[in-house]
Amino acid sequence: MKNNKAHNDTLLSVNNLKTFFYTRKGMVKAVDNASFRVGRGEFVCLIGESGSGKSVSALSIMGLIDTTPGIVNGEIVFEGKNVLDGLKHVCTVTENRTSIDIVKNVAAWKRKHSSNLEGVRGRQIGMIFQDPVSSLNPLFTVAEHIGESAGLLHGKLTRKQKFEIATDWLQRVRISSPKDVARAYPFQLSGGMAQRVMIATALAAEPKLLIADEPTTALDASVQLEILKLLKTIQEEMDLSILFITHDISIGSNFSDSIAVMYAGRVVESGYTESIFGRDNNHPYTDGLLHAAMKVTTSADDKKFIKGSPPDSVRRPSGCTFHPRCEMKHELEDGGERCEREEPYEIIVNGNHYIRCWKYEPGH
Ligand SMILES: Nc1ncnc2c1ncn2[C@@H]1O[C@H](COP(=O)(O)OP(=O)(O)O)[C@@H](O)[C@H]1O
Numbered sequence: 001m002k003n004n005k006a007h008n009d010t011l012l013s014v015n016n017l018k019t020f021f022y023t024r025k026g027m028v029k030a031v032d033n034a035s036f037r038v039g040r041g042e043f044v045c046l047i048g049e050s051g052s053g054k055s056v057s058a059l060s061i062m063g064l065i066d067t068t069p070g071i072v073n074g075e076i077v078f079e080g081k082n083v084l085d086g087l088k089h090v091c092t093v094t095e096n097r098t099s100i101d102i103v104k105n106v107a108a109w110k111r112k113h114s115s116n117l118e119g120v121r122g123r124q125i126g127m128i129f130q131d132p133v134s135s136l137n138p139l140f141t142v143a144e145h146i147g148e149s150a151g152l153l154h155g156k157l158t159r160k161q162k163f164e165i166a167t168d169w170l171q172r173v174r175i176s177s178p179k180d181v182a183r184a185y186p187f188q189l190s191g192g193m194a195q196r197v198m199i200a201t202a203l204a205a206e207p208k209l210l211i212a213d214e215p216t217t218a219l220d221a222s223v224q225l226e227i228l229k230l231l232k233t234i235q236e237e238m239d240l241s242i243l244f245i246t247h248d249i250s251i252g253s254n255f256s257d258s259i260a261v262m263y264a265g266r267v268v269e270s271g272y273t274e275s276i277f278g279r280d281n282n283h284p285y286t287d288g289l290l291h292a293a294m295k296v297t298t299s300a301d302d303k304k305f306i307k308g309s310p311p312d313s314v315r316r317p318s319g320c321t322f323h324p325r326c327e328m329k330h331e332l333e334d335g336g337e338r339c340e341r342e343e344p345y346e347i348i349v350n351g352n353h354y355i356r357c358w359k360y361e362p363g364h
């Protein structure tokens with residue numbers, strides 16, 4: 001699992017991404033300065049509680065954010081090319097403490113973004129979602145779904161070719177009666193089967209990266225594990241990169257090469273899985289997730305349990321957004337004053353493993 005092929009070159013890097021939504025309550029800072037990377041052939045887990053900005057990060061990469069202002073800052077570099085290139089001149093956002101003035105020609109911005117993503121979205125980067133049945137079009141058969149995606153790779157295909165490619169892919173996702181399933185409509189599929197069909201559909205375009213947004217959350221526990229194992233096998237067979245989004249850190253420990261932990265719109269810790277699990281101390285939030293997953297109940301570890309709830313996405317705390325819930329800040333010399341004031345930068349603790357917590361600043 002924790003193989004060294006992960007120590008390789010970068011396929012996708014998301015740098016200082018900010019994706020905001022203007023709502024009646026104020027500006028929702030769904031993703032607020034998040035950075036993470038996916039190496040070639042790597043299985044990366046993006047982990048965090050509900051509402052931490054995982055899905056919005058994925059949708060930003062795919063260019064599927066429809067609400068304003070949407071992506072307001074950062075870089076999304078895929079295969080060495082920033083897909084947000086040339087967008088700054090049509091998207092100017094000036095930010096002060098209380099408000100954001102949006103000077104953005106939305107239609108022009110979207111056109112340019114879509115043109116930057118041509119040949120990338122759906123083709124080089126595929127995505128699967130939590131609810132497979134509703135992600136499939138009820139009017140199309142399984143073969144038509146897979147065939148359409150294969151068309152992005154092969155160009156125009158006949159019905160017969162689509163059917164053949166579909167049955168081939170259904171076999172690769174270990175469906176035992178591929179011809180019957182190829183003729184089926186989405187409503188005829190069980191949840192687990194529909195997720196396999198979604199995976200086959202995304203992979204038929206032979207992407208380099210598959211983004212899987214909680215693809216097993218809606219499934220029974222036994223089916224969850226089967227789907228995870230399938231993804232892991234296919235990833236190795238195709239030398240595919242996977243960005244696997246989950247709230248379950250145990251999936252990260254068992255399946256991933258790298259982990260990025262997201263909290264309140266930010267990646268607070270990121271690195272190779274062995275580096276993250278090889279430490280006694282991580283980001284206080286990661287520690288909390290690990291301890292909850294391991295169900296450590298000794299009183300000595302009480303500090304490592306996360307108390308309270310995540311902050312409102314409109315009113316993010318100042319400084320480190322985790323500080324109101326952090327039990328460790330009092331151990332710093334200033335009693336955690338700086339944590340309340342200043343946002344920690346990415347402090348490298350080992351290789352490319354970083355932790356955004358003042359506790360790890362060299363000299364402490
Ligand atoms: N289109 C939208 N408009 C307004 N707020 C949104 C929108 N999409 C997501 N959000 C908010 O952004 C935050 C992050 O959401 P999301 O990325 O879906 O979290 P996660 O996937 O980690 O559970 C949440 O507070 C959510 O309510």
Ligand SMILES: [Mg+2]
Pocket residue numbers: 054055056213214
């Ligand atoms: Mg989500």
